[in-house]
Amino acid sequence: AGPAMRLRGGRSRGGARLVLACSASSSSSSPPGEGGGFSGRVGFLGLGIMGAPMASNLIKAGCDVTVWNRTKSKCDPLLTLGAKYESSPADVASACDVTFAMLADPESAVEVACGANGAAQGMAPGKGYVDVSTVDAATSKLIGKSITSTGASFLEAPVSGSKKPAEDGLLIFLTAGDESLYNRVALLLDVMGKSRFFLGDVGNGAAMKLVVNMVMGSMMVSFSEGLLLSEKVGLDPNTLVEVISQGAISAPMFSLKGPSMVKAAYPTAFPLKHQQKDLRLALALAESVSQSIPTVAAANELYKVAKSLGLADQDFSAVIEALKAKEQNE
Ligand SMILES: NC(=O)C1=CN([C@@H]2O[C@H](COP(=O)(O)OP(=O)(O)OC[C@H]3O[C@@H](n4cnc5c(N)ncnc54)[C@H](OP(=O)(O)O)[C@@H]3O)[C@@H](O)[C@H]2O)C=CC1
Numbered sequence: 001a002g003p004a005m006r007l008r009g010g011r012s013r014g015g016a017r018l019v020l021a022c023s024a025s026s027s028s029s030s031p032p033g034e035g036g037g038f039s040g041r042v043g044f045l046g047l048g049i050m051g052a053p054m055a056s057n058l059i060k061a062g063c064d065v066t067v068w069n070r071t072k073s074k075c076d077p078l079l080t081l082g083a084k085y086e087s088s089p090a091d092v093a094s095a096c097d098v099t100f101a102m103l104a105d106p107e108s109a110v111e112v113a114c115g116a117n118g119a120a121q122g123m124a125p126g127k128g129y130v131d132v133s134t135v136d137a138a139t140s141k142l143i144g145k146s147i148t149s150t151g152a153s154f155l156e157a158p159v160s161g162s163k164k165p166a167e168d169g170l171l172i173f174l175t176a177g178d179e180s181l182y183n184r185v186a187l188l189l190d191v192m193g194k195s196r197f198f199l200g201d202v203g204n205g206a207a208m209k210l211v212v213n214m215v216m217g218s219m220m221v222s223f224s225e226g227l228l229l230s231e232k233v234g235l236d237p238n239t240l241v242e243v244i245s246q247g248a249i250s251a252p253m254f255s256l257k258g259p260s261m262v263k264a265a266y267p268t269a270f271p272l273k274h275q276q277k278d279l280r281l282a283l284a285l286a287e288s289v290s291q292s293i294p295t296v297a298a299a300n301e302l303y304k305v306a307k308s309l310g311l312a313d314q315d316f317s318a319v320i321e322a323l324k325a326k327e328q329n330e
Pocket residue numbers: 045046047048049050051069070071072074102103104105107108111112132133134135159160161162163269270271274275
Protein backbone atom coordinates (compact mmCIF):
# COMPACT_ATOMS: atom_id res chain seq x y z
CA ALA A 1 0.00 0.00 0.00
CA GLY A 2 1.20 3.52 -0.69
CA PRO A 3 1.72 6.08 2.04
CA ALA A 4 -1.53 6.68 3.84
CA MET A 5 -2.43 9.57 6.04
CA ARG A 6 -5.23 10.25 8.39
CA LEU A 7 -5.63 13.78 9.64
CA ARG A 8 -8.08 14.40 12.43
CA GLY A 9 -9.91 17.65 12.77
CA GLY A 10 -11.88 18.43 15.92
CA ARG A 11 -10.78 16.67 19.07
CA SER A 12 -12.86 14.90 21.65
CA ARG A 13 -10.08 14.70 24.19
CA GLY A 14 -10.51 12.70 27.34
CA GLY A 15 -14.15 12.10 26.55
CA ALA A 16 -16.25 9.00 27.02
CA ARG A 17 -15.62 8.02 23.43
CA LEU A 18 -12.00 7.18 24.14
CA VAL A 19 -12.70 5.62 27.51
CA LEU A 20 -15.15 3.25 25.89
CA ALA A 21 -12.81 2.55 23.04
CA CYS A 22 -9.95 1.48 25.29
CA SER A 23 -11.85 -0.43 27.89
CA ALA A 24 -11.19 -4.15 27.75
CA SER A 25 -14.86 -5.03 27.91
CA SER A 26 -16.27 -2.61 25.42
CA SER A 27 -14.41 -2.91 22.17
CA SER A 28 -17.76 -3.44 20.43
CA SER A 29 -18.70 0.09 21.50
CA SER A 30 -15.67 1.52 19.77
CA PRO A 31 -16.07 4.03 17.01
CA PRO A 32 -15.57 2.69 13.50
CA GLY A 33 -12.13 3.38 12.06
CA GLU A 34 -9.09 1.71 10.57
CA GLY A 35 -8.08 0.23 13.93
CA GLY A 36 -11.46 -0.27 15.57
CA GLY A 37 -11.28 -0.48 19.36
CA PHE A 38 -8.21 -1.64 21.23
CA SER A 39 -9.12 -4.22 23.81
CA GLY A 40 -5.74 -5.52 25.01
CA ARG A 41 -3.13 -4.63 27.59
CA VAL A 42 -0.71 -1.85 26.68
CA GLY A 43 2.92 -1.67 27.82
CA PHE A 44 4.96 1.53 27.98
CA LEU A 45 8.76 1.57 28.34
CA GLY A 46 10.56 4.89 28.95
CA LEU A 47 8.86 7.59 30.98
CA GLY A 48 10.92 10.69 30.23
CA ILE A 49 9.64 14.08 29.06
CA MET A 50 7.66 12.45 26.25
CA GLY A 51 6.91 8.94 27.47
CA ALA A 52 5.30 10.00 30.76
CA PRO A 53 2.57 12.21 29.24
CA MET A 54 1.96 9.75 26.41
CA ALA A 55 1.43 6.87 28.84
CA SER A 56 -0.62 9.14 31.05
CA ASN A 57 -3.00 9.95 28.18
CA LEU A 58 -3.47 6.24 27.49
CA ILE A 59 -4.37 5.64 31.14
CA LYS A 60 -6.73 8.62 31.21
CA ALA A 61 -8.43 7.23 28.10
CA GLY A 62 -9.20 4.04 30.00
CA CYS A 63 -6.44 1.79 28.66
CA ASP A 64 -4.99 -1.02 30.77
CA VAL A 65 -1.37 0.24 30.91
CA THR A 66 1.73 -1.42 32.38
CA VAL A 67 4.86 0.71 32.71
CA TRP A 68 8.61 0.32 33.19
CA ASN A 69 11.38 2.91 33.40
CA ARG A 70 15.10 2.52 34.12
CA THR A 71 14.76 5.03 36.95
CA LYS A 72 11.90 3.40 38.77
CA SER A 73 10.72 6.51 40.64
CA LYS A 74 9.49 8.00 37.35
CA CYS A 75 6.82 5.27 37.28
CA ASP A 76 5.20 6.56 40.49
CA PRO A 77 2.94 9.29 39.00
CA LEU A 78 1.71 6.78 36.42
CA LEU A 79 1.02 4.15 39.09
CA THR A 80 -0.98 6.77 40.97
CA LEU A 81 -3.06 7.23 37.83
CA GLY A 82 -3.77 3.50 37.73
CA ALA A 83 -0.93 1.96 35.74
CA LYS A 84 0.51 -1.44 36.61
CA TYR A 85 4.26 -2.01 36.99
CA GLU A 86 6.63 -4.74 35.81
CA SER A 87 10.30 -4.86 36.72
CA SER A 88 11.82 -5.33 33.25
CA PRO A 89 11.02 -4.63 29.59
CA ALA A 90 10.75 -8.40 29.05
CA ASP A 91 8.12 -8.68 31.79
CA VAL A 92 6.14 -5.76 30.38
CA ALA A 93 6.19 -7.28 26.89
CA SER A 94 5.21 -10.64 28.28
CA ALA A 95 2.25 -9.16 30.20
CA CYS A 96 0.98 -6.96 27.37
CA ASP A 97 -0.47 -7.31 23.90
CA VAL A 98 1.19 -4.22 22.54
CA THR A 99 4.24 -2.45 24.00
CA PHE A 100 5.36 1.10 23.23
CA ALA A 101 8.94 2.30 23.81
CA MET A 102 10.06 5.94 24.11
CA LEU A 103 13.82 5.90 24.72
CA ALA A 104 16.52 8.54 24.52
CA ASP A 105 18.66 7.40 21.59
CA PRO A 106 19.68 4.45 19.41
CA GLU A 107 21.79 2.86 22.16
CA SER A 108 19.04 2.89 24.78
CA ALA A 109 16.38 1.84 22.26
CA VAL A 110 18.47 -1.23 21.33
CA GLU A 111 19.30 -1.98 24.96
CA VAL A 112 15.65 -1.92 26.04
CA ALA A 113 14.42 -3.91 23.05
CA CYS A 114 17.23 -6.41 22.51
CA GLY A 115 19.41 -6.40 25.66
CA ALA A 116 19.34 -8.64 28.72
CA ASN A 117 15.73 -8.75 29.95
CA GLY A 118 14.86 -6.68 26.88
CA ALA A 119 11.39 -6.52 25.40
CA ALA A 120 12.18 -9.09 22.70
CA GLN A 121 12.46 -11.73 25.41
CA GLY A 122 8.82 -11.21 26.31
CA MET A 123 7.57 -11.11 22.74
CA ALA A 124 5.61 -13.87 21.01
CA PRO A 125 3.33 -14.32 18.01
CA GLY A 126 0.27 -12.07 18.26
CA LYS A 127 2.07 -9.38 20.24
CA GLY A 128 3.26 -6.02 18.89
CA TYR A 129 6.14 -3.63 19.61
CA VAL A 130 5.84 0.05 18.68
CA ASP A 131 9.05 2.04 18.99
CA VAL A 132 8.29 5.76 19.18
CA SER A 133 11.87 6.84 19.99
CA THR A 134 13.83 8.95 17.50
CA VAL A 135 16.52 6.66 16.07
CA ASP A 136 18.17 6.05 12.70
CA ALA A 137 16.81 3.59 10.14
CA ALA A 138 19.53 1.00 10.76
CA THR A 139 18.75 0.93 14.49
CA SER A 140 15.05 0.64 13.80
CA LYS A 141 15.63 -2.26 11.41
CA LEU A 142 17.83 -4.00 13.98
CA ILE A 143 15.15 -3.68 16.64
CA GLY A 144 12.47 -4.74 14.15
CA LYS A 145 14.43 -7.85 13.25
CA SER A 146 14.89 -8.81 16.88
CA ILE A 147 11.18 -8.38 17.59
CA THR A 148 9.88 -10.13 14.47
CA SER A 149 12.24 -13.08 15.00
CA THR A 150 9.98 -13.98 17.94
CA GLY A 151 6.90 -14.01 15.70
CA ALA A 152 5.69 -10.65 17.04
CA SER A 153 5.00 -7.57 14.87
CA PHE A 154 7.00 -4.35 14.73
CA LEU A 155 6.08 -0.75 13.96
CA GLU A 156 8.39 2.26 14.15
CA ALA A 157 6.46 5.39 15.03
CA PRO A 158 8.65 8.38 15.95
CA VAL A 159 6.74 11.52 16.77
CA SER A 160 6.82 15.14 15.73
CA GLY A 161 5.70 17.49 18.49
CA SER A 162 7.21 18.20 21.87
CA LYS A 163 6.32 18.13 25.58
CA LYS A 164 3.11 20.21 25.33
CA PRO A 165 1.67 18.34 22.31
CA ALA A 166 2.51 15.10 24.16
CA GLU A 167 0.56 16.34 27.19
CA ASP A 168 -2.32 17.52 25.00
CA GLY A 169 -2.46 14.33 22.90
CA LEU A 170 -1.55 16.28 19.77
CA LEU A 171 1.52 14.47 18.48
CA ILE A 172 2.13 13.55 14.83
CA PHE A 173 3.08 9.89 14.33
CA LEU A 174 5.48 8.98 11.50
CA THR A 175 4.96 5.25 11.28
CA ALA A 176 6.38 2.47 9.12
CA GLY A 177 6.61 -1.30 9.28
CA ASP A 178 3.82 -3.77 9.90
CA GLU A 179 0.64 -2.25 8.50
CA SER A 180 -1.70 -4.59 10.34
CA LEU A 181 -0.07 -3.57 13.63
CA TYR A 182 -0.47 0.05 12.53
CA ASN A 183 -4.18 -0.55 12.06
CA ARG A 184 -4.41 -2.45 15.32
CA VAL A 185 -2.91 0.40 17.36
CA ALA A 186 -4.55 3.22 15.38
CA LEU A 187 -6.91 4.08 18.20
CA LEU A 188 -4.03 4.24 20.68
CA LEU A 189 -2.09 6.55 18.35
CA ASP A 190 -5.20 8.71 18.14
CA VAL A 191 -5.33 8.98 21.93
CA MET A 192 -1.76 10.31 21.92
CA GLY A 193 -1.73 12.24 18.67
CA LYS A 194 -3.60 14.45 16.25
CA SER A 195 -2.44 12.77 13.05
CA ARG A 196 -0.58 9.74 11.80
CA PHE A 197 1.26 8.86 8.63
CA PHE A 198 1.98 5.31 7.44
CA LEU A 199 5.13 5.55 5.32
CA GLY A 200 5.81 1.98 4.20
CA ASP A 201 8.86 -0.06 5.12
CA VAL A 202 10.75 0.16 8.43
CA GLY A 203 13.28 2.97 8.16
CA ASN A 204 10.99 5.43 6.37
CA GLY A 205 9.48 6.72 9.62
CA ALA A 206 12.93 7.17 11.14
CA ALA A 207 14.18 8.96 8.01
CA MET A 208 11.15 11.27 7.90
CA LYS A 209 11.64 12.17 11.56
CA LEU A 210 15.34 12.95 11.06
CA VAL A 211 14.66 15.15 8.03
CA VAL A 212 12.02 17.11 9.98
CA ASN A 213 14.34 17.55 12.96
CA MET A 214 17.32 18.59 10.87
CA VAL A 215 15.20 21.40 9.41
CA MET A 216 14.09 22.34 12.92
CA GLY A 217 17.64 22.31 14.31
CA SER A 218 18.96 24.64 11.60
CA MET A 219 15.93 26.91 11.90
CA MET A 220 16.67 27.33 15.59
CA VAL A 221 20.28 28.30 14.88
CA SER A 222 19.24 30.82 12.23
CA PHE A 223 16.64 32.27 14.62
CA SER A 224 19.28 32.53 17.36
CA GLU A 225 21.61 34.41 15.01
CA GLY A 226 18.76 36.79 14.15
CA LEU A 227 17.94 37.47 17.80
CA LEU A 228 21.54 38.28 18.63
CA LEU A 229 22.09 40.42 15.52
CA SER A 230 18.90 42.40 16.07
CA GLU A 231 20.02 43.23 19.60
CA LYS A 232 23.51 44.18 18.47
CA VAL A 233 22.23 46.69 15.92
CA GLY A 234 20.01 48.30 18.54
CA LEU A 235 16.68 46.62 17.81
CA ASP A 236 14.44 45.04 20.41
CA PRO A 237 14.61 41.26 19.85
CA ASN A 238 11.07 40.97 21.25
CA THR A 239 9.92 43.12 18.34
CA LEU A 240 11.77 40.80 15.94
CA VAL A 241 9.81 37.86 17.40
CA GLU A 242 6.59 39.79 16.84
CA VAL A 243 7.52 40.78 13.27
CA ILE A 244 8.45 37.19 12.38
CA SER A 245 5.19 35.93 13.86
CA GLN A 246 3.21 38.00 11.37
CA GLY A 247 5.10 37.10 8.21
CA ALA A 248 5.71 34.22 5.84
CA ILE A 249 8.41 32.63 8.05
CA SER A 250 6.14 32.55 11.09
CA ALA A 251 6.47 29.27 12.99
CA PRO A 252 4.99 28.25 16.34
CA MET A 253 8.52 27.39 17.49
CA PHE A 254 9.69 31.01 17.14
CA SER A 255 6.69 32.46 18.97
CA LEU A 256 6.86 29.81 21.69
CA LYS A 257 10.58 29.93 22.41
CA GLY A 258 11.55 33.47 21.33
CA PRO A 259 10.34 35.35 24.43
CA SER A 260 12.18 33.07 26.86
CA MET A 261 15.31 33.01 24.67
CA VAL A 262 15.42 36.80 24.88
CA LYS A 263 15.50 36.37 28.67
CA ALA A 264 18.20 33.67 28.40
CA ALA A 265 15.77 31.09 29.86
CA TYR A 266 15.59 27.61 28.37
CA PRO A 267 12.99 25.48 30.18
CA THR A 268 13.44 22.02 28.76
CA ALA A 269 10.83 20.70 26.35
CA PHE A 270 13.21 19.10 23.84
CA PRO A 271 16.64 18.47 25.41
CA LEU A 272 19.54 19.96 23.45
CA LYS A 273 21.42 16.64 23.62
CA HIS A 274 18.58 14.95 21.71
CA GLN A 275 18.53 17.67 19.05
CA GLN A 276 22.28 17.21 18.55
CA LYS A 277 21.78 13.43 18.36
CA ASP A 278 19.18 13.98 15.62
CA LEU A 279 21.52 16.25 13.65
CA ARG A 280 24.28 13.66 13.95
CA LEU A 281 21.92 10.97 12.66
CA ALA A 282 20.61 13.24 9.87
CA LEU A 283 24.18 13.93 8.73
CA ALA A 284 24.80 10.17 8.54
CA LEU A 285 21.55 9.73 6.60
CA ALA A 286 22.62 12.42 4.12
CA GLU A 287 26.07 10.87 3.83
CA SER A 288 24.48 7.50 3.00
CA VAL A 289 23.02 9.00 -0.19
CA SER A 290 25.88 11.47 -0.89
CA GLN A 291 23.64 14.46 -0.17
CA SER A 292 25.37 17.64 0.92
CA ILE A 293 23.71 19.40 3.90
CA PRO A 294 26.27 22.08 4.84
CA THR A 295 23.85 24.24 6.84
CA VAL A 296 22.98 21.26 9.03
CA ALA A 297 26.66 20.41 9.43
CA ALA A 298 27.37 23.95 10.66
CA ALA A 299 24.36 23.87 13.00
CA ASN A 300 25.53 20.55 14.42
CA GLU A 301 28.88 22.08 15.36
CA LEU A 302 27.09 24.76 17.37
CA TYR A 303 24.97 22.21 19.24
CA LYS A 304 28.17 20.33 20.04
CA VAL A 305 29.67 23.53 21.46
CA ALA A 306 26.49 24.06 23.50
CA LYS A 307 26.82 20.55 24.91
CA SER A 308 30.42 21.24 25.87
CA LEU A 309 29.18 24.32 27.74
CA GLY A 310 27.05 22.07 29.96
CA LEU A 311 23.75 22.80 28.20
CA ALA A 312 22.91 19.23 27.13
CA ASP A 313 19.85 18.95 29.38
CA GLN A 314 18.54 22.46 28.72
CA ASP A 315 16.05 23.05 25.94
CA PHE A 316 17.60 23.01 22.47
CA SER A 317 16.92 26.75 22.19
CA ALA A 318 19.93 27.14 24.53
CA VAL A 319 22.04 26.73 21.39
CA ILE A 320 21.95 30.55 21.31
CA GLU A 321 24.38 30.44 24.25
CA ALA A 322 26.97 28.75 22.00
CA LEU A 323 26.79 31.74 19.67
CA LYS A 324 27.19 34.14 22.60
CA ALA A 325 30.22 32.16 23.84
CA LYS A 326 31.73 32.15 20.35
CA GLU A 327 31.46 35.92 20.23
CA GLN A 328 33.16 36.31 23.62
CA ASN A 329 36.05 34.13 22.47
CA GLU A 330 36.63 36.12 19.28
N1 LIG B 1 11.32 16.02 24.15
C1 LIG B 1 10.85 16.22 22.93
O1 LIG B 1 10.37 17.32 22.59
C2 LIG B 1 10.84 15.13 21.91
C3 LIG B 1 11.67 14.03 22.01
N2 LIG B 1 11.63 13.07 21.02
C4 LIG B 1 12.48 11.90 21.09
O2 LIG B 1 11.85 11.03 22.02
C5 LIG B 1 12.83 10.29 22.75
C6 LIG B 1 12.67 10.55 24.23
O3 LIG B 1 12.79 11.93 24.43
P1 LIG B 1 12.52 12.61 25.85
O4 LIG B 1 11.36 11.97 26.51
O5 LIG B 1 12.52 14.05 25.60
O6 LIG B 1 13.86 12.22 26.59
P2 LIG B 1 14.21 12.05 28.14
O7 LIG B 1 15.68 12.25 28.17
O8 LIG B 1 13.33 12.88 28.97
O9 LIG B 1 13.86 10.51 28.42
C7 LIG B 1 14.67 9.49 27.94
C8 LIG B 1 14.15 8.16 28.39
O10 LIG B 1 15.08 7.16 27.96
C9 LIG B 1 15.47 6.40 29.11
N3 LIG B 1 16.83 5.89 28.95
C10 LIG B 1 17.93 6.56 28.61
N4 LIG B 1 18.99 5.76 28.54
C11 LIG B 1 18.56 4.52 28.86
C12 LIG B 1 19.17 3.25 28.95
N5 LIG B 1 20.47 3.07 28.68
N6 LIG B 1 18.41 2.18 29.29
C13 LIG B 1 17.10 2.35 29.56
N7 LIG B 1 16.44 3.53 29.48
C14 LIG B 1 17.16 4.60 29.13
C15 LIG B 1 15.35 7.35 30.27
O11 LIG B 1 15.31 6.63 31.47
P3 LIG B 1 15.72 7.35 32.87
O12 LIG B 1 14.49 8.06 33.32
O13 LIG B 1 16.13 6.24 33.73
O14 LIG B 1 16.86 8.30 32.55
C16 LIG B 1 14.03 8.03 29.91
O15 LIG B 1 12.94 7.21 30.21
C17 LIG B 1 14.18 10.72 22.17
O16 LIG B 1 14.54 9.82 21.16
C18 LIG B 1 13.88 12.10 21.58
O17 LIG B 1 14.78 12.43 20.54
C19 LIG B 1 10.76 13.14 19.98
C20 LIG B 1 9.90 14.19 19.86
C21 LIG B 1 9.92 15.29 20.78
